[in-house]
Amino acid sequence: MPRGSIWQGSGPFSRLDRALRRGAVVALISIALVVAAITTSIAYFVDWLPENASEERDGIDLVLWVTVGICLFVFSVVASVSIYAGFRFRARPDDDSDGPPIHGHTGLEIVWTAVPTILVTIIAVLSAIVLAENDSAKGKPMVVEVLAQQYAWQFTYPENGGVKATTLYLPIDRSTKLVLSARDVIHSFWVPEFGQKQDAVPGIVTTIIITPTKVGNFRLICTELCGLGHALMRTRAIVMPQAGFDRWVRQQRQGGGGATTTGGETDAKGLFASTCGGCHTLSKAGTSGMVGPNLDDLSLNPEGVRQQIRRGGGGMPPFEGQLSDSQIDSLVQYLTGSTQ
């Protein structure tokens, strides 16, 4: 029982209760409704969410809206009490008197402990359900291996003949399980329109489920600071109908840039596109990376290129050990041959 004198002198009604009865309740509720109306219409009419392009984003947006609703409710209550108190209880400058010695009110304190507990419980339960749903694939998912490195993405399709690409191609309405790993430092995979995000961590394998629901061409962003070129470690996620996706896979397997192809030129071209293209522009390989120098503008000598690939330097990581000697040889040949 709080000490103090809120019960003093007036039977069952405390000062607090009397204050509340004096029209304050009406004023408080009116202010709260006005604040709620303004904030809710801003939240509702301003287009502040990214496009929703996956089933997982559905769940995320559901949690988001429920939580935003609860937050706006709490905000409106707090704002209405502050605004009302600020105007109603402002002291005149010459007023030296003290306010009434209200030390507490057990009932109120129980209410504002219990109500927030209930509200966060709602958020927690809903979140746990959505999380479990977003963690599970619809049907048997297609697996895509994602390799992140400074400052490029590489996607491998083991169920489609090991096709490799630097852009993520996905069929619509089918769950894809991304299996992420990192070569050097931590990176993070994010497509805002899909909602889902997952770090790629050196030494461990992480996974994430994505079920695209819209055909389109979306941003694919690294969101974990990974060094000099972090802001530019970007590519695209392209969602296409199943038929289009199958056609793309077929094309890749027949000629364009797959690991399964043989023959020096295409092999080196594919290797360049997947390993170097994230950072370097080279028109012959169709890459447009902006981190490192534009190789179209440079005249390259074989020994310099070999050293640069092996040892790195100037912000470029060393590739010795990551690429075999013969791979480096073919890259050197491809680069010095194709840029002269």
Next chain:
Amino acid sequence: MTETTTAHTPAAHHDASHEPPRKRHWLLTAGWPRAIWMTFAFFGLGFLIVVGLRALLNYEPVVDWHVIIVAAALTLAPLGFLAGLGGFDYWASYAIGNPTKPEDHSGHGAYSWKDYFRVNTDHKVIGIQYVATTIFFFLAGGLLAMFVRAELARPQTEFFDTQTYNELFTVHASLMIFLFIIPAFAGLANFVLPLMIGAPDMAFPRLNALSYWLLPIAGVMLLSSFFFPGAGAGWTNYATLSVDQPFGNVFFSMAVQWAGASSIMTALNFLVTIITMRAPGMTFWRMPLLVWANFTTSLLVVIATPFIAGSQFFVLFDRIMHTNFFEPGEGGYVLGYQHIFWFYSHPAVYIMILPGFGIVSEVISTFSRKPIFGYRLMALSLMAILVLGFSVWAHHMFVSGMAAYLRVPMMVTTLLIAVPTGIKVFSWLATLWEGKIHFRAPMLWALGFVSMFVIGGLSGVMLGAVPIDIAVSDTYFIVAHIHYVLLGGSLFTIFAGIYYWFPKMTGRMYDERLAKIHFWLTFVAVNATFFPMHLIGIQGMPRRVATYEDQFANWNLFISISSFVLGASFMIFVYNMIVSWKSGPIAPANPWGGRTIEWLVDSPPPVFNFDEVPQVVGNPYDFGVKGARHAILNGDRVGAGELEPARTP
């Protein structure tokens, strides 16, 4: 006083003022000249140890500057500086067998401005040293933020290369967290807390002095990292990026050690002071909430801070000693870094806000002329935040790839913290209810804090929900959230505290009009700067990037312009502080009609705070209770309360 006779009487050992000072050469007496040559001497010593050992062990190269900088420049040289300044003199003298002088007050009090630049054992001087130093680093960190915003005003790189840009935001965050918010609270509490509990000083004045002098070392180390590129992995310094960074990263790792040691020592000091040095009658349930807040904060610091020290040592060892704590190819565990780091750094969020809760409770009660609503629940909710705060660290790691089952329990504890935090907010609002509210500058900052912290708290609830966190983690939404709670939260409470106790600290009043202009300008600029960040974050702008897509260009330009206004608003504050301290009107003992003990003594308080131990006889916030007193001082003097002539707040 004749020198020859008194020096040998036993009584002289107990009274420094009677003991003749031993004449030493000026290069050998504690002070800046000795600090400077000892810094170089200790650096030389470190150099010789490293080179000598490497030569002895046949390591190549013998002169390895990386090891020399870590061991000699970042470890031994600062120790030499501290020793030269006199930080260890008393203990060293004791250690070599000299008689101890328990009543040695030679290092106490400030009689000229020079006394603020030496090892001073007076908690009030140390408090002012802390506040002034932290404001300096706040301005430095703010300047770095201005550079960051200048770069971000347009989508492409404008002024800095990306490595420099990464270092700008890294050092900005580190300065603000380790050299401003945490020590600024420690400084305010250093000044006020002993007065509030009726103690003559902190429990360990010499330790107090030492913990202050560690701070400038840490700050200079962080700032000098710009000359040695490498502190560019964010203030979180995640492995393995931190291990791969250029050499300058060790400046970050070592600066955190010095700042961390400082806060651990201060926290121990607060704990012992609060537990053992309360005036008679000051029971735990009569302590002002600021004391409660610093009690819980100190517990957090003592338990958690060693973890960040550990995490940075591991990174340092991986770099310098070629260990493999975080090298996955050699059996290292990358996520281990994050677990250790956040086991400190989440409680650190509460270290950065609980003292602010304490300040705001004092200010709101005083300027509403009402008792704090639900005092005991306010104190208990601090303890609840303390306990829960240790069980939520992995909510920073929902997308990290840690064990998936950890996410739901961590979400539940995270969301539950909203409950004690909500209790505090509602209790402050209820304190306003029916009060006689005086909108003086400290009160404006306190109420500004409540509104900003509600917004930051609600975005925190959103982030606590795992699915939302997955979508917006590592975006500008996070940047918005952290700035609402640390800038709209912690910074506002620091300003509330500085304005509130400025008369007590300096004996002068600040300029109320300038203080209000400062508040309103900052308040508007904070919202204009940080609210739009929620939006661009949700829409897809990641944090820690120097370049971004054109679709965010307009918002970023608006944010940058707002941030420059925000930066300029602090110039008003600096001007007000300097001019008011020099020539403001003389402050009375109790300009606000506060009821806690610090308002019973003069402004500024006498060197030893109280002529006589105060007697605590009642609750700290009994506004409006007839005849109620919190404390009685000097027998005949009337405690603050009904009987004291009312003052205009």
